[in-house]
Structures are given as structure tokens and as C-alpha cells.
Amino acid sequence: MKIIVCVKQVPNTNxxxxxxxxxxxxREGVPAILNPDDANAxxxxxxxxDANPGTTVTVITMGPPQAKEMLQECVAMGADEGxxxxxxxxxxxxxxxxxxAVAAGIRKVGDFxxxxxxxxxxxxxxxxxxxxxxEKLGIPQVTYATEFDIDGDSVxxxxxxxxxxxxxxxxxxxxxxxxKELNTPRYMSIRGILKGAKQEIKVWSADDIGxxxxxxxxxxSPTNVFKSFTPKPKxxxxxxEGDTAKxxxxxxxxxxxxxxxx
Numbered sequence: 165m166k167i168i169v170c171v172k173q174v175p176n177t178n179x180x181x182x183x184x185x186x187x188x189x190x191r192e193g194v195p196a197i198l199n200p201d202d203a204n205a206x207x208x209x210x211x212x213x214d215a216n217p218g219t220t221v222t223v224i225t226m227g228p229p230q231a232k233e234m235l236q237e238c239v240a241m242g243a244d245e246g247x248x249x250x251x252x253x254x255x256x257x258x259x260x261x262x263x264x265a266v267a268a269g270i271r272k273v274g275d276f277x278x279x280x281x282x283x284x285x286x287x288x289x290x291x292x293x294x295x296x297x298x299e300k301l302g303i304p305q306v307t308y309a310t311e312f313d314i315d316g317d318s319v320x321x322x323x324x325x326x327x328x329x330x331x332x333x334x335x336x337x338x339x340x341x342x343x344k345e346l347n348t349p350r351y352m353s354i355r356g357i358l359k360g361a362k363q364e365i366k367v368w369s370a371d372d373i374g375x376x377x378x379x380x381x382x383x384x385s386p387t388n389v390f391k392s393f394t395p396k397p398k399x400x401x402x403x404x405e406g407d408t409a410k411x412x413x414x415x416x417x418x419x420x421x422x423x424x425x426x
Contacts, residue, residue: 165219167209168270169243170281170297171202173227173234177286198234201282203349204342208312209280210242211347216314220244222273226254226265232365240352240360247273253370256382259288263296264384268375269368270301278319279339283308291341298339305339306332309346 175194198206206223213219223238225231226249235246249269257265270279279301281294291307298305310329311322320333321340352360370377378384402419406412420426 165212165216165278166276167212167219167221168273168276168279169202169206169209169221169223169238170266170279170294171206171223171225171234171238172199172282172285173197173225173231174199174285174287196230196234198237199282199285199287200344201284201286201342203282204344204346205280205282205340206238206241206243207347207349208309208340208342209278210350212278212314213242222247222276224266224269224273225249226257226262226269229367232367235365236360236363237352238360239363240356241350242356246363246365248365248367249369249373250367251370253377254380256385257380258385258387259290259292259296260387261380261385263293263300264379265370265373265375266293267297267300268373270297272368272373277336279303279337281339281341283341283343294339294341301337301339303337303339304334305341306334307341309340309342312340312346 173196176197206221209221213221221243222245223235223243224247225235229248229250231248231250232246235248239246247269249265254261254265270276279297281297283294284291285293295305295307306319306321306323308324309321310324313320315333318333318335319338319340320331322329322331324343324345370380404412404416404419406415417426
């Protein structure tokens with residue numbers, strides 16, 4: 165069985181700040197990490213590999229040269245190889261253009277049975293790239309997977325909905341997007357870290373994957389971010405004093421009258 169996992173290197177949003185004057189993200193000094201949902205996608209692929217001898221796991225991403233380090237971490241976790249799509253022609257791509265590039269990269273990889281991807285990236289939260297890749301490749305997809313099993317030439321997925329769950333069965337090849345409820349990602353092993361450090365990461369350009377340059381990059385992206393900003397902080401709350409609920413209610417009413425709210 166051959167599995168491909170789509171991943172992304174993202175800034176650690178726990179340490180992200182926004183410049184109040186320009187409204188842009190301050191990325192300097194912010195560490196880059198493997199997107200959390202993508203870690204769940206990789207873990208599920210590795211679970212399939214553990215249960216099915218002979219299975220290979222290829223991890224693919226699009227990004228700058230430094231994304232190699234993330235791919236080496238994926239190898240350290242258990243993936244067999246990493247592929248980086250990196251080219252100035254791909255820079256500035258929105259989700260539509262990104263999916264065009266990644267789909268082209270997957271076509272170059274060749275035959276596959278399953279593509280795993282995270283539900284969404286924490287630096288965008290669009291949840292669009294995985295489904296768009298499936299559409300570009302013309303294969304079935306199941307999103308928001310919380311349980312996953314292989315049944316012959318098909319997969320059975322329990323999918324989370326806003327008000328419940330549904331269980332779907334689709335033929336392979338297919339795309340599955342993972343959420344954190346699917347599993348708990350494993351840690352890198354010492355042996356894996358040594359393997360990852362030595363692993364040669366393949367770097368493919370736009371020409372290598374044969375993608376039409378008119379459908380990738382900033383100019384090809386129909387979506388543009390006009391402005392990023394943080395909401396204005398709310399005012400301090402009011403603490404209502406009183407020993408009993410009746411006394412607190414009376415004090416609250418008095419305060420609201422004093423503020424001419426009532």
C-alpha cells in the first residue's frame with residue numbers, strides 16, 4: 165500500500181502577535197512547527213503502515229527551503245520520504261493555487277492508495293486545500309475523520325458533523341482529512357531522529373512537477389487578504405458585591421440605574 169500525507173509548516177500561533185500599526189503578523193522570532201491537524205494525518209498513515217507490512221508513507225509539502233526541517237521530523241516519526249515543492253513561482257499561492265501545485269506534485273509521485281491531510285492549517289483555518297486536491301485529482305474524499313479503517317479496497321470513515329457523526333465507505337484511492345480526535349500523534353524516536361537527520365529531502369520546482377505556471381503563485385490566486393487585525397479589547401468587567409444572591413441582585417440593579425442602563 166502506498167500512502168501520501170500532505171503537510172504544512174506553520175508559525176506557532178501561540179506565539180504570534182500582530183503589529184497594531186500595519187495589521188500584519190509579526191513572524192520574526194516565531195518558531196515554525198508541523199501543523200497540528202497534519203500531525204494527526206501523519207499518525208494515521210503510520211498506523212496503517214504499522215498494521216500493513218510493505219506500506220510506504222511519502223510526506224509532501226509546498227513551502228520555502230526551511231520546510232525541509234519539518235519533513236525531516238516527519239521522517240523521524242516514521243515516514244519513508246519527504247518531498248518539498250519549492251519555487252518562487254509558487255510563492256503567494258492561495259488555497260486554490262496551492263492545491264494546483266500539490267496535486268501536480270502528487271501526480272509526479274505516481275500511484276497511491278490513500279492521501280491523508282489535516283483538516284486545516286492553523287495559520288489560515290480555511291479547510292480548503294485537502295478537498296480541493298481531491299477535486300483536482302478526481303477522487304473521492306471524506307473530511308473531518310474521527311475514526312478510520314480499511315476494508316478491502318475501500319476505507320470506512322467516521323466523520324464528525326456539527327450535530328453528530330456519519331459513517332461513510334469509499335473506494336481507494338481517496339483523500340481523508342483528519343482532526344485531532346482521530347488519534348494521538350507519536351513522538352520521534354532516537355533512531356528516527358538519526359534517520360531524519362540523514363534523510364535526503366527531494367526538492368521539486370514548478371518545472372519538475374510540470375504545473376502550468378498560470379494556475380499557481382500570487383497572480384493566479386483569486387483570494388487576497390485585505391487586512392489582518394485583532395479585535396479591540398473589551399472593557400473591564402464588573403464584580404457585583406454582596407453576601408447573598410438577593411443582595412447581589414439589588415446591588416447590580418442599583419449600578420445599572422446609576423449608569424442609566426435601566
